[in-house]
Amino acid sequence: MPPKILVTGAAGQIGAELVPALRLRYGNAQVVAAVHKAPGAEALRAGPTVTLDVVDEEAISKAVRDHGVDTIYHLAALLSAVGEDKPDLAWEVNMKGLKSVLDVARRSGVKRVFWPSSIAVFGPNAPRTMTPQNASLIPTTIYGVSKVSGELLCNYYFLKYGLDVRSLRYPGLISSEAPPGGGTTDYAVEIFYAALEKGAYTCFLRKETALPMMYMPDALDATISIMETDVARVKLHGGYNLSAMSFSAEELAAEIGKHVKGFSVSYAPDRRQKIADSWPMSVDDSEARKDWGWSPKYGLPRMTEDMLSRLGRRLKPQKDV
Numbered sequence: 001m002p003p004k005i006l007v008t009g010a011a012g013q014i015g016a017e018l019v020p021a022l023r024l025r026y027g028n029a030q031v032v033a034a035v036h037k038a039p040g041a042e043a044l045r046a047g048p049t050v051t052l053d054v055v056d057e058e059a060i061s062k063a064v065r066d067h068g069v070d071t072i073y074h075l076a077a078l079l080s081a082v083g084e085d086k087p088d089l090a091w092e093v094n095m096k097g098l099k100s101v102l103d104v105a106r107r108s109g110v111k112r113v114f115w116p117s118s119i120a121v122f123g124p125n126a127p128r129t130m131t132p133q134n135a136s137l138i139p140t141t142i143y144g145v146s147k148v149s150g151e152l153l154c155n156y157y158f159l160k161y162g163l164d165v166r167s168l169r170y171p172g173l174i175s176s177e178a179p180p181g182g183g184t185t186d187y188a189v190e191i192f193y194a195a196l197e198k199g200a201y202t203c204f205l206r207k208e209t210a211l212p213m214m215y216m217p218d219a220l221d222a223t224i225s226i227m228e229t230d231v232a233r234v235k236l237h238g239g240y241n242l243s244a245m246s247f248s249a250e251e252l253a254a255e256i257g258k259h260v261k262g263f264s265v266s267y268a269p270d271r272r273q274k275i276a277d278s279w280p281m282s283v284d285d286s287e288a289r290k291d292w293g294w295s296p297k298y299g300l301p302r303m304t305e306d307m308l309s310r311l312g313r314r315l316k317p318q319k320d321v
């Protein structure tokens with residue numbers, strides 16, 4: 001029997017692509033897309049949708065009951081940059097949302113929950129290159145604090161209630177389909193639109209700032225793969241380090257420049273620089289590779305080519321690609 005799935009944050013950067021991927025795999029009717037306010041993208045209406053606020057436990061409970069849900073992908077969250085602007089809201093949405101989902105799951109017999117963690121769990125005292133799985137977790141953003149607390153809570157629900165929660169520490173995610181909203185790694189998506197639409201981009205990070213990144217097709221593969229892995233192979237219920245590529249803003253600009261003639265980038269670091277400086281430049285994901293066979297398909301050149309060709313087909317290019 002295919003799982004009956006509820007996806008919160010279905011209209012967000014990950015949800016907008018994960019929902020269609022899950023529907024392709026398990027059938028449209030199997031995946032309920034939960035959005036906050038707006039009806040969400042047209043594509044989400046190919047299957048059942050509900051409108052709910054993730055801090056409203058009763059609303060989650062009703063969606064689970066009404067649709068016979070046995071698996072939840074709880075994606076709704078505030079990201080790092082917007083979290084620093086609104087720390088109270090970030091705590092409320094990220095922590096109360098997670099606790100509500102976990103409580104509904106354990107009371108309603110939901111079998112499995114996915115929850116996204118992030119490289120933001122690390123802070124400036126962790127090693128910045130090839131940051132190990134078990135490095136110290138002392139983040140300096142409220143987003144990172146909510147991710148560390150969330151990891152601990154997920155692990156606690158596994159130990160205390162036997163709830164099978166699985167989690168990945170996503171790097172910055174790059175998607176051709178949905179824009180990110182309010183993150184520190186957002187520049188790595190914005191830059192592609194700017195290259196194609198204007199031939200120029202002003203980056204909000206310094207050119208030498210390197211961060212771990214991943215192309216969305218790899219993120220979707222990793223997510224579905226960890227959720228389908230036999231429980232005996234999942235050794236961590238807090239959050240697995242996950243890695244695909246790592247590059248600086250300048251390296252990404254140069255790669256795009258190989259395809260977009262005359263592309264120029266200037267740098268005007270803003271408040272997000274401090275956040276980026278507190279994060280790893282690369283992470284060691286050997287535990288994920290060992291435990292459940294993770295392996296990415298996209299590096300910088302292949303991701304760049306694919307992004308430009310997909311976006312180029314959608315946008316009206318003003319530059320030759």
Ligand code: AKB
Nearest residue numbers: 079080118183184185
């Ligand atoms: C952000 O920049 O806040 C996110 C993340 C790395 O978790 N993309």
